[in-house]
Amino acid sequence: DVKVTQSSRYLVKRTGEKVFLECVQDMDHENMFWYRQDPGLGLRLIYFSYDVKMKEKGDIPEGYSVSREKKERFSLILESASTNQTSMYLCASSPPKKGYTFGSGTRLTVV
């Protein structure tokens, strides 16, 4: 069964901490995406990548960065966590021109 695995289901971090959210896919997909999901706002795209070492800003990249050193892994980095980054974070992957497979999500709380 194909999978997108996010390393943590729940995470609690302090304001100002550097936070790493990891996502690994086993489907050899070229494309990987990071979204955040907030009530009433739907899914908002943070960053995406179409290839190793390639990254593109999505709609809300401020306060985030990403890393894609290997095809199967796409990491989201919160450089200095703030309370307004408390959210559900969803990783997804896809082959070209096809729908996404999502991970289970990481619910991050910044206190």
Place this chain on the structure above:
Amino acid sequence: GEDVEQSLFLSVREGDSSVINCTYTDSSSTYLYWYKQEPGAGLQLLTYIFSNMDMKQDQRLTVLLNKKDKHLSLRIADTQTGDSAIYFCAESDNTDKLIFGTGTRLQVFP
């Protein structure tokens, strides 16, 4: 830019049909998708339709596409309590990114 709109809530009685509606703006969309999200989980692909199709049926699910009106609907026949979830409509833009609606929360009551 592209936009996808859905109503926020739908409440139906168990055994009835549910119809979740979606409108989109990008007429060049190749595929349109329906995803389901259960509480505390990621999104699961339910079904999709190619833009040159009008209808697609998959067991209890029927997708209707009106390309002229840019309207997509998902009909769930014989709705069950296990169908209670948030349903997202999504369109593909001219890259590989999907544009999602805000989601429709379906509540099924006995």
